[in-house]
Amino acid sequence: MDLSAINPVLLVASLMVAATPILIAAIGELVVEKSGVLNLGVEGMMITGAIAGFATAVETGSPLLGFFAAAFAGAALSVLFGFLTQIAQANQVASGLALTLFGLGLSALMGQSYVGVKPPQMSDIHIPVLSDLPVVGPILFGHDIILYFGIALTAAVWALLKFSRAGLVLRAVGENHDAAHALGYKVIRIRLMAILFGGACAGIGGAYISLIRVPQWTEGMTAGVGWIALALVVFASWKPWRALLGAYLFGGVTVVQLNLQAAGVAIPVEYLAMSPYVITIIVLVILSADKSSAPAALGRNFHASR
Amino acid sequence: MKLNKLLTSAAVAFGLATGAVAADDKTKVGFVYVGPVGDGGWTYEHDQGRKAVVEEFGDKVETVYVENVAEGPDAERVMTQMALEGADLIFTTSFGYMDPTINVAKKFPNVKFEHATGYKRADNVSTYSARFYEGRAVQGHIAGQMTESNIIGYIGSYPIPEVIRGINSAYLHAKEVNPDVQFKIVWAFTWFDPAKEADAAKVLIEQGADVILQHTDSTAPQAAAQAAGNVITFGQASDMAEYGPKPRVSSIIDDWAPYYIARTKAVMDGTWESSDTWDGIGAGMVKIGEISDAVPAEIKASALALKASLADGSYHAFTGPIKKQDGSDWLADGETADDGTLAGMNFYVEGLEGDIPQ
Numbered sequence: 001m002d003l004s005a006i007n008p009v010l011l012v013a014s015l016m017v018a019a020t021p022i023l024i025a026a027i028g029e030l031v032v033e034k035s036g037v038l039n040l041g042v043e044g045m046m047i048t049g050a051i052a053g054f055a056t057a058v059e060t061g062s063p064l065l066g067f068f069a070a071a072f073a074g075a076a077l078s079v080l081f082g083f084l085t086q087i088a089q090a091n092q093v094a095s096g097l098a099l100t101l102f103g104l105g106l107s108a109l110m111g112q113s114y115v116g117v118k119p120p121q122m123s124d125i126h127i128p129v130l131s132d133l134p135v136v137g138p139i140l141f142g143h144d145i146i147l148y149f150g151i152a153l154t155a156a157v158w159a160l161l162k163f164s165r166a167g168l169v170l171r172a173v174g175e176n177h178d179a180a181h182a183l184g185y186k187v188i189r190i191r192l193m194a195i196l197f198g199g200a201c202a203g204i205g206g207a208y209i210s211l212i213r214v215p216q217w218t219e220g221m222t223a224g225v226g227w228i229a230l231a232l233v234v235f236a237s238w239k240p241w242r243a244l245l246g247a248y249l250f251g252g253v254t255v256v257q258l259n260l261q262a263a264g265v266a267i268p269v270e271y272l273a274m275s276p277y278v279i280t281i282i283v284l285v286i287l288s289a290d291k292s293s294a295p296a297a298l299g300r301n302f303h304a305s306r
Numbered sequence: 307m308k309l310n311k312l313l314t315s316a317a318v319a320f321g322l323a324t325g326a327v328a329a330d331d332k333t334k335v336g337f338v339y340v341g342p343v344g345d346g347g348w349t350y351e352h353d354q355g356r357k358a359v360v361e362e363f364g365d366k367v368e369t370v371y372v373e374n375v376a377e378g379p380d381a382e383r384v385m386t387q388m389a390l391e392g393a394d395l396i397f398t399t400s401f402g403y404m405d406p407t408i409n410v411a412k413k414f415p416n417v418k419f420e421h422a423t424g425y426k427r428a429d430n431v432s433t434y435s436a437r438f439y440e441g442r443a444v445q446g447h448i449a450g451q452m453t454e455s456n457i458i459g460y461i462g463s464y465p466i467p468e469v470i471r472g473i474n475s476a477y478l479h480a481k482e483v484n485p486d487v488q489f490k491i492v493w494a495f496t497w498f499d500p501a502k503e504a505d506a507a508k509v510l511i512e513q514g515a516d517v518i519l520q521h522t523d524s525t526a527p528q529a530a531a532q533a534a535g536n537v538i539t540f541g542q543a544s545d546m547a548e549y550g551p552k553p554r555v556s557s558i559i560d561d562w563a564p565y566y567i568a569r570t571k572a573v574m575d576g577t578w579e580s581s582d583t584w585d586g587i588g589a590g591m592v593k594i595g596e597i598s599d600a601v602p603a604e605i606k607a608s609a610l611a612l613k614a615s616l617a618d619g620s621y622h623a624f625t626g627p628i629k630k631q632d633g634s635d636w637l638a639d640g641e642t643a644d645d646g647t648l649a650g651m652n653f654y655v656e657g658l659e660g661d662i663p664q
Contacts, residue, residue, distance in 0.1 A: 006512075007512055007513075010512045011512070014505075014512065018505060108342070111344070115344035115346060116344075116346050116525065116548050117548075118529070118548065121533070213504060214500045214504045214526050214530075215529055215533075216500065216524075216529050218498075218525075218526075219344055220374065221500045221501065222501075223499045223500075223501055223502070225501070255505060255509065258492055258505055258509040259509050259513065261491075262459070262491075262492050262506075262509050262510050262513050263513065268664075269663040270495075273495055
């Protein structure tokens with residue numbers, strides 16, 4: 001065993017990278033669920049975003065354009081979900097699952113000619129002086145811009161939900177859509193916007209995997225991250241900062257367990273491999289012991305005639 | 307009467323015609339893949355083999371394949387479906403399909419099965435594998451001399467004999483040329499998960515490895531090595547030449563095409579028999595990809611010499627004296643490992659650190 005081989009600075013830096021796709025997708029889904037809609041299609045939207053972003057980045061040579069395309073593709077796929085559940089009144093669970101399966105197939109088809117292609121690199125930001133600081137530099141000031149976007153998004157969503165009128169309306173729609181409707185709020189329209197936002201976030205999260213974290217395209221490359229993001233929203237009690245904590249915890253333990261393995265720690269690998277899931281669940285279950293609960297109208301369809 | 311006779315003869319003719327069609331029915335060959343054909347590694351090469359079969363036999367053969375089949379009950383369902391659809395020969399291309407293949411083969415005695423990298427056979431089940439460890443020996447030989455940090459990172463998939471053989475072979479030959487070399491092994495517990503493979507590669511690089519060997523199928527570790535800079539890698543299962551000349555300095559390429567063509571031919575001719583094939587560099591089932599210019603000429607020359615000696619059988623990759631990890635003797639001086647021990651290898655050789663997950 002040689003724990004000194006683990007460099008804590010690089011460890012923290014790489015756990016932030018590992019956590020970002022989960023974080024961005026989870027924040028998107030959090031907003032969707034706050035509006036009372038359960039979209040199980042996160043995985044499908046993520047992988048569609050992953051290939052759309054990848055393809056755009058390869059064709060245009062600009063990773064940033066890739067992320068815009070990914071957001072657009074994720075949102076476009078979520079329109080399908082929005083139409084089915086909000087307009088056609090289809091079951092949300094079934095529609096979400098269908099969206100995931102559809103997204104996986106669609107992305108495999110779209111990605112046929114992009115296998116083995118190398119995407120343009122997204123450069124890390126470099127702030128003179130700050131990025132060169134020891135310890136703090138690599139952790140805080142040496143990442144790509146999307147990672148900071150993820151943190152900013154968390155803060156923005158938190159502030160919006162907590163302090164703004166728009167956030168209050170969104171929560172009202174999610175808690176009691178009939179009351180919100182009676183007050184004159186357009187429940188369907190608000191929910192559709194939330195769904196679009198969730199789709200765009202999932203798309204960006206997916207593109208983060210294909211453009212920065214891996215970076216390449218392979219079929220099925222999100223490998224369940226969308227589901228983890230979904231679970232994280234529940235365990236984080238629909239609170240943005242807890243979602244961030246959960247994502248970093250999950251990403252962190254994932255990276256730490258690989259580090260421990262490489263350092264030759266004598267813990268059976270199976271325990272290390274399951275540790276990200278176990279630790280994330282335990283911590284978030286403890287945190288969610290307070291009285292916060294799911295939006296009351298979560299998963300219930302709304303029709304104005306009722 | 308005349309009309310009746312006409313109809314009868316027409317019916318007979320039609321019957322004969324369909325009978326004739328049935329007689330030279332296409333040979334249907336099924337393939338079960340563990341990953342997507344676009345993985346650029348293991349499954350990609352199996353699919354190249356399938357395409358070679360199509361090219362060889364043209365209209366006389368029909369191939370079907372199913373990708374991304376999970377190892378377990380799902381595999382059994384896919385194989386059963388293929389057999390029911392009239393496949394004459396089914397290749398199951400991952401270690402984890404071993405028991406499902408045996409189970410399904412019992413139900414379809416007239417269908418021939420070929421299971422890759424396994425060890426369970428039946429009257430209608432053959433096994434085939436390649437001596438990847440010969441390629442690993444060449445990798446270790448290059449890696450041991452190329453490393454400057456003396457730390458070589460190894461991404462293992464599952465702790466099965468095939469993977470352990472590869473680790474042992476690479477280690478022995480790295481150690482031979484560089485006594486100070488150290489292996490850091492990470493078990494990914496997946497054949498194909500680009501994000502996880504990339505993470506594993508990054509972790510190994512952060513811990514000082516400047517050579518990454520992988521036994522997982524995607525090119526993600528190659529991309530991670532490229533991003534890190536001064537790290538070299540080897541293509542796994544497929545050439546992965548798009549990452550050359552650096553980080554990818556060479557590769558192990560699986561070439562299944564000759565075997566697939568021969569076995570399909572045997573089914574067509576009715577000469578197919580259950581057999582156990584284990585071919586290496588000599589028979590062409592394992593190929594060493596072009597060694598790039600990033601490798602100094604003298605290292606390249608000695609690696610090619612090692613490859614040649616493995617190919618003509620004058621050298622065995624496991625030649626004594628070799629001790630096991632616990633210090634007990636395994637092979638005496640000059641003794642070579644027998645296939646039985648190699649097939650079931652479940653121990654590290656002396657010098658490797660860590661335990662094999664059980």
